Amino acid sequence: MRQVHRFHIDFWGLRKVFFAISAVLVIASIAGLAINGLKFGIEFQGGTVINVSAAKGITEGEMRAAFKKQGVTTESIQTTEDNGFIIRTSESDPQKANEVWAAVSEDLGVPQDSGQITTIGPGWGRSVTNAALLAFVLSIGAILLYIAVRFEYKMSVTAVLALVHDLLIVLGVYALAGREMTPNTIAALLTIMGYSLYDTVVVFHRIKENSATLSKTTFHQMANDSINQVFMRTINTSMTSVIPPFVMLMFGGDTLKDFAFALVIGILIGTYSSFSVASQTYVLWKEQEPKFKALNKKYATTS
Numbered sequence: 001m002r003q004v005h006r007f008h009i010d011f012w013g014l015r016k017v018f019f020a021i022s023a024v025l026v027i028a029s030i031a032g033l034a035i036n037g038l039k040f041g042i043e044f045q046g047g048t049v050i051n052v053s054a055a056k057g058i059t060e061g062e063m064r065a066a067f068k069k070q071g072v073t074t075e076s077i078q079t080t081e082d083n084g085f086i087i088r089t090s091e092s093d094p095q096k097a098n099e100v101w102a103a104v105s106e107d108l109g110v111p112q113d114s115g116q117i118t119t120i121g122p123g124w125g126r127s128v129t130n131a132a133l134l135a136f137v138l139s140i141g142a143i144l145l146y147i148a149v150r151f152e153y154k155m156s157v158t159a160v161l162a163l164v165h166d167l168l169i170v171l172g173v174y175a176l177a178g179r180e181m182t183p184n185t186i187a188a189l190l191t192i193m194g195y196s197l198y199d200t201v202v203v204f205h206r207i208k209e210n211s212a213t214l215s216k217t218t219f220h221q222m223a224n225d226s227i228n229q230v231f232m233r234t235i236n237t238s239m240t241s242v243i244p245p246f247v248m249l250m251f252g253g254d255t256l257k258d259f260a261f262a263l264v265i266g267i268l269i270g271t272y273s274s275f276s277v278a279s280q281t282y283v284l285w286k287e288q289e290p291k292f293k294a295l296n297k298k299y300a301t302t303s
Contacts, residue, residue, distance in 0.1 A: 011224050011227050011228070012283070018280060019276075021276070022273070022276065025172075025269075026172075028172060028176075029175070029176075030168070032172045036175040036176060036178065038181050039174075039179065041180045042088060042118075043120060043182055044181065046092045046120050046121050047089055047119070047120065048089045048097040048120075049086065050097075050101055050116070050118075051080075051115065051116040051118075052115045052116075053080075053114050054111055055110050058110065060079065063108070064077055067100065070104060072091055073090070074087055075088045084114075092119060092121050097119050098117060101115050101117055128183060136189075136190070139190060139193055144157070144160055147159050151204055154285050154286065155208075158277075158278050158279075159197060159200045159201070159204070161281060162270075162273040162274065162277045163197065165269075165273050166196045166270045167189055167266075169269050170189065170262055170266045170269065174262070180258065185258055185259070185262050188258075188260075188262035188263050189266070191266075195241060195271075196269075196270030196273065200273075200274045200279075202274075203226065204278075204279075206227075207222070207223050207227075210223075211223075218295050219287050219295060219296065223279060223286075227279055234271060234274060234275070235271070238267055242264055242267045245260040245263035245264050245267070249261055249264055
């Protein structure tokens, strides 16, 4: 009978490569955030968005000049597929925003009712920001508590470390790409936390199961086997999870693309960090315990 060789990767042996890759990604993300910063939508800053649906023949420069003529500086002007524009200004007074658009539409010869105006005050923006921060802090706290009770505190700390790693890289990619942060992006970040945590918990659960019968081997060798046992399951789950947001990113509207972009990056990074950051950091920490130090001294074949 032909022997079937099991799929096996030396994750422990590659830990320095993984840490180097993560370090480069994190440094690049921090640099992107420091240089470009995050571009927040009007939901956070307050201001006005005007969606113009009928502006055929009008150029972006003409639109910008028409607003400038009214004493309003446009923060951004995007063209749309239906010969329209999405115009963002810092004006937070609804009456003033309507007056400005009326004058601009008359100046450019565009029907006034072709512009859909949305104005958000700075107070509402602060409320959204505070709610997003509260949701993030409560989520981190709940994750720490759940994993500490269900597994152990070292797993909870390394799981949160991996989550911060994932979210920082996603935010860095947003900054480098110049994409706008919206409430949909915050929802995507919270969703990413769930995906990342799921992958990490699957690996940790298998390590905990196998550590109960640990003998005649090192902790890191046992952990490496545990990761291999669930690796393909994690990859398959992540690939099936990333397909829907990827399709949304390719073919969805602007609102869906904001959500999908963060999800695609986050799911891929979360899958990577579950076996390269969370697990390896946890194993390094555990091997400092006297019991596992002794096993390492007795049974380790490579470092």
